[in-house]
Amino acid sequence: MASTSSLTLSQALLARAISHHHASNPSSSDRVVSLPTHTIPTFSGLKSSHSKSSTGVHHRRRRVSDYSLQVRASVAQTPIVDKTTDISLVEKSVNTIRFLAIDAVEKANSGHPGLPMGCAPMGHILYDEVMRYNPKNPYWFNRDRFVLSAGHGCMLQYALLHLAGYDSVKEEDLKSFRQWGSRTPGHPENFETPGCEVTTGPLGQGIANAVGLALAEKHLAARFNKPDNEIVDHYTYVILGDGCQMEGISNEACSLAGHWGLGKLIAFYDDNHISIDGDTDIAFTESVDKRFEGLGWHIIWVKNGNTGYDDIRAAIEEAKTVKDKPTLIKVTTTIGYGSPNKANSYSVHGSALGAKEVDATRKNLGWPYEPFHVPEEVKKHWSRHVPDGAALESEWNAKFAEYEKKYKEEAAELKSIIYGELPAGWDKALPTYAPDSPADATRNLSQQCLNALAKVLPGLLGGSADLASSNMTLLKMFGDFQKNTPEERNVRFGVREHGMGAICNGIALHSPGLIPYCATFFVFTDYMRAAIRISALCEARVIYVMTHDSIGLGEDGPTHQPIEHLASFRAMPNILMLRPADGNETAGAYKVAVLNKKRPSILALSRQKLPQLPGTSVEGVEKGGYTISDNSSGNKPDVILIGTGSELEIAAKAAEELRKEGKAVRVVSLVSWELFDEQSDAYKESVLPAAVSARVSIEAGSTFGWEKIIGSKGKAIGIDRFGASAPAGRIYKEFGLTAEAVIAAAKELS
């Protein structure tokens, strides 16, 4: 019984793979879906080689006896490894990986063969010898995670997933690499290819995602593991290249990984000295080793990554013994290894080899097979991963069943994190406000919501990029997530916005029930925009808490005042841009953010105090746009005033004045354009009737895009210049963001 319920647990996760890419129905992935029986892993019993050694290091498929550790081993000193796989089979497997990549790129006449050819040895060792996963359930909770940060080399990962038996990469998928509708796109995409954990390609994102995955593991392990049952226990592996290393985001994330002591993060740095523009000597001569030493990592150098299988194995063993630091294994490889004329040159980085060079490479590596051929012995060798993976999961399921028996409460909480099911009535925890509730900044109201949600959502965790006391993001009932207190939920990201966003993507994609939030000033979304875009693309439910959302922040001036940012996110696909006006709308924004499991949300929040407005509501926010007050009848007001966030108050004030003068005025809050767009035509007509062209909008930001709402005859009051350093009230006045301006515009139009 117990093991059955645990199996259901992981099956439910598999259901995620089936759900539609851009599904926006927030509740669609809530339900537990039973799976067709053929996807249920067969229970083949446990093999002793999967057990944990006395040193706490996992061994698999080979026994290690008296392995002598070197603290900075660059080359393993004849490691005593009793391998069950002979070297020629390993080489054949490695060459299979190489040629699957070569052939797929050649057929597509597009792609990056160089990295897979150079990294095939480490790829082989990871997927064939080291990693614990279940090919038939890519979402098994306790799997080791692998991230290809150098995402252009995705054929490496597709080849490995194919050999390992993942259903997502069949032979026909390899043959349709980079083609319309295929599951093998030009860069790894988690939403297209189960088995890819995250979405990479934009350099540096993957390593930062991996830091998030490793953080999630460390956090959950600390919260849920018991002395007699380490139910959360996996590694996070990542391959990154020179390009990733140059990106600032990777330094940010790796500095945090060192600070947090993420010992189960093992990164392979493919040190091949080639980037697109040629030898890295032209732009990248720093000592990566020294830098990572400074960042608090353990460093190992494998000098021969092309054929030094034992060195790679030894490095991984060593990395696993270092428990208080992440490890960087610098693996020196030859890009395009095996290609007689193109290896070690930029020409093999990002183009097909060409028929002639493919032939030459086949000859050079002694590869007589047709394109896409997997030799029988290689196929046979890899075939064990399907039963073995099923066994691993079954073993874990049994372990979970025991855990559940003994630790009922913890098991329930962990399950909710694994499933991502929201507790019934969770949204009742959100605070409500009445018009006579005290005026407050939405950033403060946001903190009330966050703290209320933390009590009911076990997966909520996050923090700020060194602005917790300004963004108001501290969870008061918890301490800081730190190296020695990883069970806590306040994450201190330091001034590292870009790394923060990408780390949150990793956390969100670790488990469906983890809900990361992160915070900075709204203007500094510019620093993390690439990570935010990937949240949207990879369907990561990250909640971006962005305060100081306009010139209303005052004295800090134009470098700190967002202008174009609302428009810039309204134009981005699959993300919700929410700008609540008061307490009820802030609560509504959080409700929407939590419910939208497959898209991130940005909450733009005020620094300055705002009144609680009559007519605002959570339900209104869920519709994106709604009427907060109206003295017209027959859906035909004289004028419609539309505001968002802090300017809704101004629109409401203007309406009061206009009504005193006898006008029929409707005030609309347009808190989320995306949600409003998704409503029925009838609903939209009920809020913004086509017949009423007298429309005035007011928003402390760029007017770009407002024509869509106000039409060609309306008037948009906003800011189409940079801000200024002065007290907020003065700037509002000088910039004409006043009730008087709204009244004047309304009178002109109606």
Add this chain to the structure above:
Amino acid sequence: MASTSSLTLSQALLARAISHHHASNPSSSDRVVSLPTHTIPTFSGLKSSHSKSSTGVHHRRRRVSDYSLQVRASVAQTPIVDKTTDISLVEKSVNTIRFLAIDAVEKANSGHPGLPMGCAPMGHILYDEVMRYNPKNPYWFNRDRFVLSAGHGCMLQYALLHLAGYDSVKEEDLKSFRQWGSRTPGHPENFETPGCEVTTGPLGQGIANAVGLALAEKHLAARFNKPDNEIVDHYTYVILGDGCQMEGISNEACSLAGHWGLGKLIAFYDDNHISIDGDTDIAFTESVDKRFEGLGWHIIWVKNGNTGYDDIRAAIEEAKTVKDKPTLIKVTTTIGYGSPNKANSYSVHGSALGAKEVDATRKNLGWPYEPFHVPEEVKKHWSRHVPDGAALESEWNAKFAEYEKKYKEEAAELKSIIYGELPAGWDKALPTYAPDSPADATRNLSQQCLNALAKVLPGLLGGSADLASSNMTLLKMFGDFQKNTPEERNVRFGVREHGMGAICNGIALHSPGLIPYCATFFVFTDYMRAAIRISALCEARVIYVMTHDSIGLGEDGPTHQPIEHLASFRAMPNILMLRPADGNETAGAYKVAVLNKKRPSILALSRQKLPQLPGTSVEGVEKGGYTISDNSSGNKPDVILIGTGSELEIAAKAAEELRKEGKAVRVVSLVSWELFDEQSDAYKESVLPAAVSARVSIEAGSTFGWEKIIGSKGKAIGIDRFGASAPAGRIYKEFGLTAEAVIAAAKELS
């Protein structure tokens, strides 16, 4: 005579200060403006203390004899410095700086007193003892540059500029700190406060700007210096804090600074262990020293930055002797030094001390003066900087006169870089195309333009973030700017987009005639958006060459395909977003980019081949939007088809078909919305007559914002989802970006 002409040179630069912030007239700052006589520095003759020592190190105001160098001196061993300033006067000056900051923040009840209080000693030494500048001409070409990367501490710089005699910061300016219309905004802004070289505040930007300033110096020195006349010769100093250090951009820029060996870049790291969220221990425990060692910097640690004046002096001397590496001087300070109850705590970082603590600090530091008081002896001591600065400039002017006599050609070229005047007829160098010129990708046409311009614009230099061969940005007549070939103009930025943008801002602001360009894929503007925004804000003429500008890049897929990017930049103030359709439009885009001296331009360029279209023109681009073909009469076409970039071809094809069916069709290229917006109403009406509501737009990007152009009755064909990995033609078809779709929409509307 000669010295007069040289004086005019620097005066011309001063004229920049007077020009209007958001002036968009590209030619307004071309002319040499004579200055009122009071701003002409008095010629007081040369002092021997300004001369260069035999070691090549500049000394000023003090003589150094037999200074013993320590390679990693942490504390100077009684440096033998014959100071003309006694220690009590130095302390008084330092406390003056502290209290000017305290008082200004207190009066504004807003700002950051902590950094100025801790960094006052290094600030004093830099501005009073080390730096070479002329307060009455902040734009003197050969001045030492200073950047406060920790821009929130701007009161430090304002206090120093005030003491040094800059007209931009008078007592009343200090008293109006952070107020509407003041010249002392909440963060340093070069366009508001002459004496501030760049615009900082967003952390990490300043250090990267400083790398750009130092690059510019090294480049110009290598091009123009002669064995007998080192006409270009200044240092770049920067103060950065913990926040800057955490940002990825600073690691990117500092890695390049080390790679390039920018020996005249001297960075002070204000190591105060406090950031906004508290002690840096909570998020920042890396070894900065080791990291910078890895980046190839020289490191010096000043353990007592609060009172260790001699250590700071010694560190600067040592830094100057290290000519092949930039130097990081880690100065350990106490934030809020002097405040008895708030020093060394985050509470002094970003808030006024409060009246009580101001009093306590006055008592603690023995400061009996009224707010904003500068003691007479301090005033007197600093007063020499006005005549001395004038002398420095005069000396240099004389040197330039000699240079001009001997090296006529070089002098003319250098002058054009210093003035920023464009050579007559420069734009004639741009290539022109006829409809039968071969079809080509606009990225290739862009390379033709860049190479043509490099021949006539001596200040053009730049490069790509490791995509030179994809962005097509190499200048074929030049080699690579490298440590040992700094006279060359192809800059190799590595995969460091954010650092690249900010470095280009520094280059652009170094000299009015330097025109930096930089390149990556358009989607990766997301990585560098914060730097691009500062280009726009600080009026830096950076040319952003952004290729692979749509789904037209094909197989790389959605991570690489921009969607919302055009809209996101159209919403940004003071930047030109240009999307040329063919050769003539690409040439036009470059013409516009070069002429707009006070705003950056982004060129979105295609990966794919495009035909040369009949009707396109440079002149059209200068207007932002224009008709490329029309078979209607009386300004009343049946339908207007509007396209940009690669989709203009589709609009033109659709028009042909529609005309065959008897329709009167106008095709409009809307290459730059900003430029079109700036045209007269009459012109705009001539292109998009109000009476014609049948309008169809086509653009391979978000439709967000297009309602402004097509009105509520028009139809926008675009992409409001993420892209896909497949050959480009297939994606265009699947996404409905076809002539057929345009024809169908046109028929529906007209």
